[in-house]
Amino acid sequence: ETGVTQSPTHLIKTRGQQVTLRCSSQSGHNTVSWYQQALGQGPQFIFQYYREEENGRGNFPPRFSGLQFPNYSSELNVNALELDDSALYLCASSPWGGDFYEQYFGPGTRLTVT
Amino acid sequence: LAKTTQPISMDSYEGQEVNITCSHNNIATNDYITWYQQFPSQGPRFIIQGYKTKVTNEVASLFIPADRKSSTLSLPRVSLSDTAVYYCLVGVAPNNNAGNMLTFGGGTRLMVKP
Numbered sequence: 001e002t003g004v005t006q007s008p009t010h011l012i013k014t015r016g017q018q019v020t021l022r023c024s025s026q027s028g029h030n031t032v033s034w035y036q037q038a039l040g041q042g043p044q045f046i047f048q049y050y051r052e053e054e055n056g057r058g059n060f061p062p063r064f065s066g067l068q069f070p071n072y073s074s075e076l077n078v079n080a081l082e083l084d085d086s087a088l089y090l091c092a093s094s095p096w097g098g099d100f101y102e103q104y105f106g107p108g109t110r111l112t113v114t
Numbered sequence: 115l116a117k118t119t120q121p122i123s124m125d126s127y128e129g130q131e132v133n134i135t136c137s138h139n140n141i142a143t144n145d146y147i148t149w150y151q152q153f154p155s156q157g158p159r160f161i162i163q164g165y166k167t168k169v170t171n172e173v174a175s176l177f178i179p180a181d182r183k184s185s186t187l188s189l190p191r192v193s194l195s196d197t198a199v200y201y202c203l204v205g206v207a208p209n210n211n212a213g214n215m216l217t218f219g220g221g222t223r224l225m226v227k228p
Binding site: 004033035040041042043044045056058070073090091102103104105106107108 | 155156157158159160163201215216217218219220221
């Protein structure tokens with residue numbers, strides 16, 4: 001069984017640029033959620049995708065957007081990067097209608113904005 | 115969502131039992147209590163979930179008093195590899211896709227010393 005994978009591992013961008021992060025969900029999981037984790041803090045929910053549509057969103061501006069593909073993989077796009085966007089971005093997958101409390105997280109992508 | 119309060123950090127020694135208590139005074143009737151573990155540079159990992167009384171699995175035990183206003187995660191005979199951040203979450207129920215967002219607080223940083 002393949003776990004959740006994310007790419008790239010690390011990324012350095014300049015303020016104002018755009019970035020795309022990628023996530024492959026665990027086999028059999030059709031729901032993907034994205035979280036932002038600033039240094040020393042707990043993860044904060046960005047949004048979730050199910051059946052290629054956004055299915056819930058946290059308190060993040062519209063410049064944070066996403067996609068889910070037919071194979072359930074997902075992308076997180078952030079436009080007009082700000083210094084405060086520097087964080088670990090985590091992807092989590094789960095089966096819809098299953099035991100939703102148990103989400104499976106990937107190792108994350110460390111984004112640094114300079 | 116019910117707010118949770120946990121100690122910021124705890125120290126322990128190898129072989130000891132560690133108990134981490136989480137306060138959730140405003141827990142709702144339908145809320146469950148879930149604990150996640152996060153190692154450095156990794157995504158969080160589900161440990162255990164419960165509703166009332168006691169739940170035990172191969173990793174930990176979860177004690178929940180009758181009033182459910184607090185809960186205690188118990189890690190038996192910790193080792194150095196148990197050094198991690200432990201998060202208490204309240205409000206996520208099994209098979210409840212409406213509660214599809216995990217809300218993390220700051221967590222408890224457990225340091226296990228030799």
